[in-house]
Amino acid sequence: MNNSSLLHVNGTSPCPAEPQSIIIPVFLVLVFLGGFILNSASLWIFWFRIPHWNSGMILQFHLVLSDAMVIPAAPFMAIYYSLGSHWPFGQFLCQLKAFFLSTHLYSSIYFLMLISVHRYVAVVHYTRVSRMKSKDFVHKLCLGVWFFLSIKGMALFFILETSEVGNRIKCLSIHQDQLTGVYFVMNFVLLVPGFLLPFAISVTCYSLLVSSVSKMKTNTLKGKVIKSKSLKMIAVCMSIFVACFTPLHVARTLGVVVKKFFPSACALLTQVESAYYISWTLAGANCCLDPMIYCFGSEKFNKTFRGSLNRIGFRFHRPAAARGMDSTSQSMTSRAGTVAL
Template identity: 50%
Template sequence: METTTCPAEGQHISLSVLLCLIHLVGLFLNGFSLWVFTCRMAKWRTGTILQFNLAMSDAVAPLATPLLAAYLARGSQWEFGQVACQLMIILLSAHFSGSIIFLTLISVHRYVAVVQFNRPSPMKRKDFVKKLCCGAWVFLLFTFSFGFLLPSTSDDRNMLCLSIHQKNNTEAYFTINFLIFLLGFIVPLTVSLFCYSRLVTSVSCINVSSLHGQLIKMKSLRMIGICLLIFVLCFLPLNVVRTVMVVVKKFYPNHCSLLLRLETAHYASYILGGINCCLDPFIYFFGSNNFRKIFRKSPITVQQERDKRSESL
């Protein structure tokens, strides 16, 4: 039984500033990517569908950023009510879970396209990939429950939201974290590592004497590098720090100075996690010849191509 309640303390203003800056850049890059997908890309392939859904999941994060940044800037004092707290948790959970899911599906798709290029696979059919993405979004509805399981609470001084110092939410934090850590990070990471290891083995055997072979090898290596960077830089610190934090809170609740440092590290890991919004557009640009070609075309040329397709129909 806890004998001491560790009080929540305000975080440095730099956390709020960096959080807003990174998500502002991510909002611009993903907004631009969505514009290219929807307004300038007439023909979508299976990989395009997955990339579009990844961009959609990244576009969710900036919606929650102002609330979290204001919360930190106000000294960990939540002043926006219960519903806003639940909404912020839902948006953050949907963003991080959605990004990991679609990054994993992209790795599987790339594995199928390169390693099993001469074998039939449902991942090569647009109708199947569309259903798969719809299923992923339905699964993400599960994250809505996090907002109701982790409500805002008050301590002696502050109203708290998404804070390790919420004594009544300790058990819920602990359970939800390990569900996210095991099913939402370890499993996708294992699948991605398997796909990337097979991809590296496969592309190392590609004949680079031909231009087609060079393009496939270059695109695959870029995809592997960017996706692994996102997992290691953005998602690994967030999941590891959060796991350590909930374990310390559950079993060593009186170590207040340690909990405060872990909470600061946890919020800092949100900043690292937000960098994935800035890195994901590089997957579209470097990993998709179609996206790169469309990006380099003028709007007039794209519109002319659309008109020609309409006339042919």
Template identity: 45%
Template sequence: MNNTNESCLPIAQPMSIPVLMCLVSFIGFIQNVFSLWVFCCRLSSWSAGTVLQFNLALSDTLATPVTPLIAVYFLMGNNWTFGQFLCQVKIALMSSHFYGSTIFLTLISVHRYTAVAHFNKSSRMKNKRFIMKLCAGVWLLLLAQSVVYCFVVPQTKVGNHPQCLSFSQRTLSNSMFVINFVLFLFGFLLPLSISASCYFRLTNILTRLNTSTPKGLKVKLKSQRMIRMCLVIFGVCFLPMNVTRMIAAVLTKYFPHHCDTVHQVQTAYYASWVVAGLNCCLDLLLYCFGSQNFRDAFPSWKKSPTDYQQRSESETTANY
């Protein structure tokens, strides 16, 4: 591998990575468009849980506009030819997509736990107006971290190769290490810990729940499936990406001239983007588990609008 005084020169990525990335992105885009259509056009009333699920679907769509640019970037041998502005747009949308998903998944877990653990008590997590304000705050937070990320990690040249968010950017190794450590800690480990805590505490509560009645059994199964699905998405989709990126950041900072290892880990990191993109596909299962109204929307065109509205209104309380 070629070395410079600053970094290892970038290498082309396997053809399978951009192809699979575009395929997963396309499938996820279709599913998210369908989910957003159901939320906006087929549900006559929204609960607090529906608001969270809608925002999760919205965050899932953010990476779609820049996926073709990333694919072309890989196909051109890791040469970013689209300029500084589109590089910043790519970073902003990708980071908001990944960490918006983790935050909203965590809020869904907390909401589900609150709905069951404090079933007979008032809670702000069951208040739709509060949840809407909370989601607005999350989007402001995502905007702030995107702006910081864009300006801390700008487009640079490595040799004659323009780079955008690449571990070949040796001059940015300190900045990338710090921001990746912060995102790994607060954007992944903390949300994962909160979701896992909600799951185990909810499991303990549900063991004492009366499941002899259909309603009690339904609440138990629905709640367990929802939070379990959140944990599956964390573990399957986001764990590989966050771990490999943190390893790459450490290698770039402390072992910058081990080019073979840096390139292998960076390829693994880009491959983990494909796996992380699967969360867009898995989230549709989460909406089906979490909302009776969403499930009823599939055959809803067979019902009259009046019947659908009456059923939706009668189940809003149960769905939270």
């Protein structure tokens, strides 16, 4: 038996944990600041500046809440990486971090999926009665999502723990050998219902939506504006899925597979671990991109946001097409008006 195998049998990882690049905590601090500012502003606009919500705005508000959940965890993660992947805050805060990160990540994915379903129903089936257009149903649906994700987050809270590896305390680390099997099973339990299924539903809804929007008549001013905003919203949503959520799930899946089946492949494990941590920072960046969805998805939010910026000295000159759309938005009864909801 070689030294690496002996170390693994004795419970000590054959691959030493390498400190991560300083770029990771720096980026996390930027995500924290950007997310705090943008989501605080979004929460303020939704809660205090828009008194009446439709079903689409209810989904967007819950997406803001999901983004806000990553803000408390970001400073702890930045400190963890800046200390060379050492967790000095104790097991309870490690478990709490796992709860917040899991709930934030998958609530963001689920609410983005529900927004895609809602937009598809509102545009493609605008003349049909649908429960997705009912505020009461959407309220209950959102509460159901939070309940399901909270149960899942609590399961992670009680399963995961800190470990001493070398002279460092690890939290949610691939070098916690006693959790190798747990991480492997947990990854695939989360991967399919938490990412692959919502992603497939979102791609399907937005593909059908693009097909429908591309057939809209754009010989009117408001039709051109609404078509442009709808396509931009679709682009933002799919970019968030591809750039923020896909790398994380790919890196995590590779990491648990390498750790379980190739535990002595230290160079490969180090590369996958670095990719995983970087992908977590990209996943956190979705809280800075989601406000673009609110601007494209809700004319009320867009107008209130611009009005608030104007009051503090930031001036925006809106295109003539957008101003023309505002002047007629109250009388829209056509299909194009439904798209702007």
